[in-house]
Amino acid sequence: MLKIEAIIRPDKLSDVKDALEKIGQNSMTITEVEGRGRQKGVQLEWRVGTYTVEFLPKTKIEIVCEDSEKQGIIDAICAAAVTGEVGDGKIFVSKVTEALRIRTKEEGTESLK
Amino acid sequence: MLKIEAIIRPDKLSDVKDALEKIGQNSMTITEVEGRGRQKGVQLEWRVGTYTVEFLPKTKIEIVCEDSEKQGIIDAICAAAVTGEVGDGKIFVSKVTEALRIRTKEEGTESLK
Amino acid sequence: MLKIEAIIRPDKLSDVKDALEKIGQNSMTITEVEGRGRQKGVQLEWRVGTYTVEFLPKTKIEIVCEDSEKQGIIDAICAAAVTGEVGDGKIFVSKVTEALRIRTKEEGTESLK
Amino acid sequence: MNSAINAGDTAWVLMSAALVLLMTPAVGFFYAGMVRKKNAISTLTMSFVVLALIAVQWILYGYSISFGPDVGGVIGSLKWAGLAGVGQAANTVYAPTIPHLAFMLFQMMFAAIAVALIVGSVVERIKFSAFLVFALAWATLVYDPLAHWIWGSGGWLKNLGYIDFAGGTVIHISAGVSALALVFVLGKRKGYGADNMEPHNIPHVIMGAALLWFGWFGFNGGSALAAGGLAASAIVATTASGAVAGLVWMLFTWRSRKPSALGFVTGAVVGLAAVTQGAGYITPGAALVIGIVAAFCSYGAVLLRMRLRIDESLDVLGCHGIGGIVGAILTGVFASTAVNPAGANGLLYGNPGQFMIQTLGAVVTIVFCFSATWVIAKVIDVTMGLRITDNEEVVGLDMSQHAETAYSLR
Amino acid sequence: MNSAINAGDTAWVLMSAALVLLMTPAVGFFYAGMVRKKNAISTLTMSFVVLALIAVQWILYGYSISFGPDVGGVIGSLKWAGLAGVGQAANTVYAPTIPHLAFMLFQMMFAAIAVALIVGSVVERIKFSAFLVFALAWATLVYDPLAHWIWGSGGWLKNLGYIDFAGGTVIHISAGVSALALVFVLGKRKGYGADNMEPHNIPHVIMGAALLWFGWFGFNGGSALAAGGLAASAIVATTASGAVAGLVWMLFTWRSRKPSALGFVTGAVVGLAAVTQGAGYITPGAALVIGIVAAFCSYGAVLLRMRLRIDESLDVLGCHGIGGIVGAILTGVFASTAVNPAGANGLLYGNPGQFMIQTLGAVVTIVFCFSATWVIAKVIDVTMGLRITDNEEVVGLDMSQHAETAYSLR
Amino acid sequence: MNSAINAGDTAWVLMSAALVLLMTPAVGFFYAGMVRKKNAISTLTMSFVVLALIAVQWILYGYSISFGPDVGGVIGSLKWAGLAGVGQAANTVYAPTIPHLAFMLFQMMFAAIAVALIVGSVVERIKFSAFLVFALAWATLVYDPLAHWIWGSGGWLKNLGYIDFAGGTVIHISAGVSALALVFVLGKRKGYGADNMEPHNIPHVIMGAALLWFGWFGFNGGSALAAGGLAASAIVATTASGAVAGLVWMLFTWRSRKPSALGFVTGAVVGLAAVTQGAGYITPGAALVIGIVAAFCSYGAVLLRMRLRIDESLDVLGCHGIGGIVGAILTGVFASTAVNPAGANGLLYGNPGQFMIQTLGAVVTIVFCFSATWVIAKVIDVTMGLRITDNEEVVGLDMSQHAETAYSLR
Numbered sequence A, B, C: 001m002l003k004i005e006a007i008i009r010p011d012k013l014s015d016v017k018d019a020l021e022k023i024g025q026n027s028m029t030i031t032e033v034e035g036r037g038r039q040k041g042v043q044l045e046w047r048v049g050t051y052t053v054e055f056l057p058k059t060k061i062e063i064v065c066e067d068s069e070k071q072g073i074i075d076a077i078c079a080a081a082v083t084g085e086v087g088d089g090k091i092f093v094s095k096v097t098e099a100l101r102i103r104t105k106e107e108g109t110e111s112l113k
Numbered sequence D, E, F: 001m002n003s004a005i006n007a008g009d010t011a012w013v014l015m016s017a018a019l020v021l022l023m024t025p026a027v028g029f030f031y032a033g034m035v036r037k038k039n040a041i042s043t044l045t046m047s048f049v050v051l052a053l054i055a056v057q058w059i060l061y062g063y064s065i066s067f068g069p070d071v072g073g074v075i076g077s078l079k080w081a082g083l084a085g086v087g088q089a090a091n092t093v094y095a096p097t098i099p100h101l102a103f104m105l106f107q108m109m110f111a112a113i114a115v116a117l118i119v120g121s122v123v124e125r126i127k128f129s130a131f132l133v134f135a136l137a138w139a140t141l142v143y144d145p146l147a148h149w150i151w152g153s154g155g156w157l158k159n160l161g162y163i164d165f166a167g168g169t170v171i172h173i174s175a176g177v178s179a180l181a182l183v184f185v186l187g188k189r190k191g192y193g194a195d196n197m198e199p200h201n202i203p204h205v206i207m208g209a210a211l212l213w214f215g216w217f218g219f220n221g222g223s224a225l226a227a228g229g230l231a232a233s234a235i236v237a238t239t240a241s242g243a244v245a246g247l248v249w250m251l252f253t254w255r256s257r258k259p260s261a262l263g264f265v266t267g268a269v270v271g272l273a274a275v276t277q278g279a280g281y282i283t284p285g286a287a288l289v290i291g292i293v294a295a296f297c298s299y300g301a302v303l304l305r306m307r308l309r310i311d312e313s314l315d316v317l318g319c320h321g322i323g324g325i326v327g328a329i330l331t332g333v334f335a336s337t338a339v340n341p342a343g344a345n346g347l348l349y350g351n352p353g354q355f356m357i358q359t360l361g362a363v364v365t366i367v368f369c370f371s372a373t374w375v376i377a378k379v380i381d382v383t384m385g386l387r388i389t390d391n392e393e394v395v396g397l398d399m400s401q402h403a404e405t406a407y408s409l410r
């Protein structure tokens, strides 16, 4: 199994969710994060001085899936999350060795359904 | 070393924490997340229209542990977090290659104590 | 590629960010988390009773990087985040199998630049 | 317009009505900050909706049965229903220098906040529809008669000489005791005692408390129904009691661990509630004593409730009820006609009779409110059900009852 | 000081001015809670800055062209610019028992909140600098003339017999209609209809609504310009309409799904806006009717707007505009000289003429405000640009316009 | 009750007392929004607890030593301790038309907010117990004498002809200067200049500022101690100065980068503080000038403080102190007996003597407050310690001082 971690613009979450739904991927976990990459931070004000807030709000989506589903999920996220501007975000993939549904104790890919 | 990621009901956090304490697992990191899986979202209102909020609040627990401790931890979480209703959550396990305590520079399993 | 996950004191974030900038590592994702480890929680009050809040606010930094960059990043984080007191935090490293820039579809280490 | 209307008095009472109006949503914030995030909207909404519900009830018939022409000392008639005959001229019996409508309005705000106070005991598990029915029934069957007995012209407790300046009995004892009765029917929150139910937003609690204190100037000062020395005296007493009770509660929490913000504001509310009954009859010095005694008693009461594991969730009884009882009885000790010639002398001024009357009135109120509320709650529980399902409780009332979330992540 | 000054009336109007002052930032919270987090400061700031901007404008010339010596029935002269001749003595034409400065101040607060209401339609995409220019232009070219027509001594609508007690037309219709016109020029938010634009902080919305209701006591009660029966009557009507409209809106949302907190407070604001025009001319019973009708109409209007996919984002027209229109016309039905001898009788009291006048006044206001605002908006759009860039909109106005973030994670 | 009591005046002063009461917790929100999350409760609590602490102190002896029978021009006697002789009748020396208790209460609120203002300089590092001791000592040894000198019957600065309408010197200069002295003893926050100390909740700051502005109507308007032309004039001046100073500050921040919400509300508070001294002596035009000058000076002062790397954390001196000083001196320029016959003429009206007196009074206040506060702080620091440990500071004062957290994740 794989874990797909996508860091996207917060505004794009509902589009991405819809796109994933269309390919039958309903399960996911969402975290509110802040980030920077190519897109650098902005300068903010403190009364008379200024300071830089280097981090912009982003949304992280985590999906654990079977290896075979990976490409479809990535494509769906990319298509829905892209605007073409710096700051669109990243997708990272890593291995998951076990998965378990707490309620039923089903394991492995069974638990992801 | 392994990383155990459990996504549970927010209300169950204190039970799970107690259960983990009992087996001697005190260290963990908690994140407030939102998620969906089998348990689908609910419809919310915007004045006269409605929209669906598909994500329910969940709590993510991350624990990095030795391979041998894994099963005990998973069992403790499962026992404490289960209600039998849809939405109880998932546990995912993945490999961690290194761990380091910032304060002392201890590495590996030493750093987890 | 590797993912470096550092859990540090919230107050140290700007120092760590500066330290990472100095070694040319600008990209990262930040999450507000709560945690406990060696540093146990504190007792809080509820009107006339007391309860323990076991979790203290921490900040998680996630950086996906090439294997070769790992040591430099870890050193920079450690140097900037250390106070020598319990609660300085942990660094965990794990493998990332794929990375992708949503905007350009660049893959692998290309996407991390 | 009646030539006897005094503009200064009218300005004061209208403004006081505005201040008390604000207390109803303020109680919402005070309570909402103490519940879990998933029930924040539910708590706010119950408090706020009560204002609208009772406003309509009060206009339609509530005012009439509370203050309208007396029927046998126990209830007002329906002659003033729909505000018939309640106009811009003064009602010389209740308040000779302000428009009758202003008096009616001021009293409306009291009726609303009394119901809103009860919310604190039932948060995080009551069905919204059942709460609305309860609110209406309670206002009609408990609050309105009680207000008539104590404040209504011809009311039997009033005739007996019972004095309650600004509602220590009518509002605080009644809400506190009823809250307990309601909880006995409703039951504990799922996970009470096991789950961590820490307050989700203490700044909300503090904002609520600040607005409550602000509003209390109108609550107690406005009850003089005129802008003069009595109003000033009542407000000074109010501030003295609230301040000292806040400090004492904070010291209690300090002794057991650390000075708690929650403890401070809780104590302040206790002191404000306790002084309400006597505000217009006592000296500032007596107010300080009342504040201190109320802080002691209420701290003990909250401690006891927790030991007994009764989930009267936000201590409506422990704060308002106990505060009100202490205030009702001590008014029988400290009241002085030197402060207010229209009042009475208490024990300290050689009149043990007043002490007896105050005690009797408090006991009658406790018994009446507890039993009437228990019956109302039981009837609602049996017919429509007071409580949401377990699943709804787990998901939270914001989603399950209102389909809304208080804070969005985005 | 003029011996005719009445201290009670003055206390009331000054206090009312304070209450209305608070409504301007309160509108900011009401609106800010309904936008996305990234635009919270922008929304709050636009509302609040308007208060400062209009205060200065009003002192320099706004008050003079609104209420100063009449020029041809359409505008005031500049004789009172810089408050020349506006002093501590009463102006017997406008308010014979309070200082002229107090009347000026009270009216200043009305001018400020009218502009602040419009913010609701343009949130999350308007350029801050352009908004400031718009605010100044709109106050000068739309609000001030309209206020003169309806309230200014010699104003043509006033001379015609048009009655607007507290600004149902001058403030609510004008703001609502202008909001729509402005949106037609400004356009929809990026992602409107596709992106999830849920309210980010409902407690803010509720806090805003609570402070608005509180302030409305001054808004409508203060418009009596004296502390007496009329003020009391106006406030009772205000409370009645706000309460019932809140309940009705909540029932609508209940019918379609669940009783919504947002629905309740929206309805309350609608009811309060609707009763503003008639508050000092009608009975509490009529106020209940107005509240119910306004709730129906505004609910329908919001539904229609959403069907038409017009991004009048927070429904300034649907709430204030429609509320105001209903109120303006129904005042022509329910007004009674028994309530206010200085008012007029409406249709119900045998005077269809007043009904015609009220309808005419409302129509004139709608046409004038819509067209004048459209022109102002177009001119600004063509010259300096009304709207921020797409990128700035994506990042959010807090960062792009103010270089600040509302909430920090740490 | 004394027949000379005027209901209108009494209503106004009581209401003003309520408004100023609200300012104390409002300052808490204003400040708390600007600190880090982990110190939010600490900041709120210090501000709010001061209200209770000073209320009790004021009743017990504070009022007596401030306003009681004069002893040598420097202090009041203890004759009025425990409010002995302070009753419902008027005190003809201080306020002939309102109850003495009302005057006492209004002044109590001033004493409380003066202390609360100082909190802004010591947030995020002061020990709570030490702060309480400081608050009590400062009120007793600095505020009460100063109030006596300037406002107390027989006070030496008052006898000299020093005029301070609503506390520009007594409250704002004293708090600002004392804040600086206290910081010199307390020291910088750990990590000051290195760690990111961004404001954690700007909506809180805006809510605080809105309530402060609202309260200022009572602060300055209530200081007329009567509801008439002077109160109206004072409030108009207040609004003018606050509005223009807010806009000017915002323009400063705009010039350097973007129009900042924080800059706007800061400027508004500066303008409100600056006009306090002269509000009842000057014209609205003069108020505009005072607002602009104060904005310039305070912006410069804040800039300078930051250059000097002094951690006077939330700029109590830069805002209130500098505002107060500008106001004190410019009152000597713009005061006019045409506005207030009980006042004096300033430089502009041909009376350079008043200008000298105002300057002298300001200088005396600065020197006295700075040195007395420094001594008090040193004594506390040496005996019980002013500051928490490094570890407590890192964990945050909410946890270390109060064992509470402002916001829970769940």
Ligand SMILES: Nc1ncnc2c1ncn2[C@@H]1O[C@H](COP(=O)(O)OP(=O)(O)O)[C@@H](O)[C@H]1O
Pocket (backbone or CB within 6 Å): A007, A034, A035, A036, A037, A038, A039, A040, A056, A058, A085, A086, A087, A088, A089, A090, C027, C028, C029, C030, C062, C063, C064, C065, C101, C102, C103, C112
């Ligand atoms: N190397 C990285 N490690 C962790 N997170 C990253 C990394 N690079 C980017 N991110 C996350 O992705 C977000 C978007 O990246 P950014 O480089 O701004 O966009 P783009 O790839 O479109 O240029 C960042 O805000 C950050 O949260």
Ligand SMILES: Nc1ncnc2c1ncn2[C@@H]1O[C@H](COP(=O)(O)OP(=O)(O)O)[C@@H](O)[C@H]1O
Pocket (backbone or CB within 6 Å): A027, A028, A029, A030, A062, A063, A064, A065, A101, A102, A103, A112, B007, B034, B035, B036, B037, B038, B039, B040, B056, B058, B085, B086, B087, B088, B089, B090
């Ligand atoms: N495939 C997945 N990837 C990531 N997170 C998941 C996945 N499946 C479930 N989750 C997380 O687990 C939570 C609970 O899952 P759910 O399916 O509702 O419970 P249950 O397993 O008891 O039916 C979800 O809200 C989501 O946060």
Ligand SMILES: Nc1ncnc2c1ncn2[C@@H]1O[C@H](COP(=O)(O)OP(=O)(O)O)[C@@H](O)[C@H]1O
Pocket (backbone or CB within 6 Å): B027, B028, B029, B030, B062, B063, B064, B065, B101, B102, B103, B112, C007, C034, C035, C036, C037, C038, C039, C040, C056, C058, C085, C086, C087, C088, C089, C090
């Ligand atoms: N085994 C672990 N798994 C997950 N998170 C951990 C683990 N150990 C520590 N942490 C995280 O690191 C933070 C700091 O750890 P702590 O043990 O308090 O510091 P130190 O290592 O300096 O003694 C904790 O609050 C927690 O969030």
